[in-house]
Amino acid sequence: MAELNTVARPYTKAAFEYALEQGSLDQWSEVLATASAVAQDATMKQVIGNPGLTSTQKADALISVLEENIDEGSKNFVSLLAENQRLLLLPEISAQFEQLKANQQKSVAIDVTTAFDLDEQQQQKLAQALGTKLGREVSLTTQVDKSILGGVVIRADDLVIDGSVRARIAKLAEAMNS
Missing domain, CATH: 3.40.30 (Glutaredoxin)
Structure with a gap:
């Protein structure tokens, strides 16, 4: 568990700083929560864990499910996670993001x-x-x-x-x- 926290922290921090800069904390919070739920789905876990798919294909699969709620910055973030083989960290990133958001909003x-x-x-x-x-x-x-x-x-x-x-x-x- 501590390892997931450590690995997810830089991604969370980057997403949070970007969302704060853009004034879109609530939107990012929603996107990360949805992406987290999708990444935990059994079918999506198979897609994410499939070694035969490229990182771009994995990112595209996740983005296609999130299509309605996702902006360009979020798409880039998901692509970055896929490229670094970190899509399974989405639940931890979402949880850490919510904690940072709560701290920011007191x-x-x-x-x-x-x-x-x-x-x-x-x-x-x-x-x-x-x-x-x-x-x-x-x-x-x-x-x-x-x-x-x-x-x-x-x-x-x-x-x-x-x-x-x-x-x-x-x-x-x-x-x-x-």
Whole structure:
């Protein structure tokens, strides 16, 4: 996983800087997300991995699927990835691009897991508190997992705050067994 991050980083940085310069972060974000989904398709993986096809043919196959949403800069980027045999990095490039975009726009996507549904007011208070703590605009996604028993588990990029009852019980059990 770390190797994919390392290999994808220069491509992501180049795409991001170009998109930022062109003022088309949202368009590039959409193109990369779509290209990522297409590159993960089983049929497209066979095309990309086919040693009998040239890099131009592989790029053209991917570009033909993306034809409606893709501009000249994006076509050149896909061609460059194909030429360097890096088309399978598209999912990682897309993920890194989204992270750079969120940092640029001072926003963060946070996933909150609770034992019970949060009403709208609770979600707003939590988003506001997290936004203040992180110094960013917060986009909250909630899900219910009754196995945590109570409390919340908050995930934002590499930050995890586990305030669940299940985690506290596990910590107590560990302390008692020591």
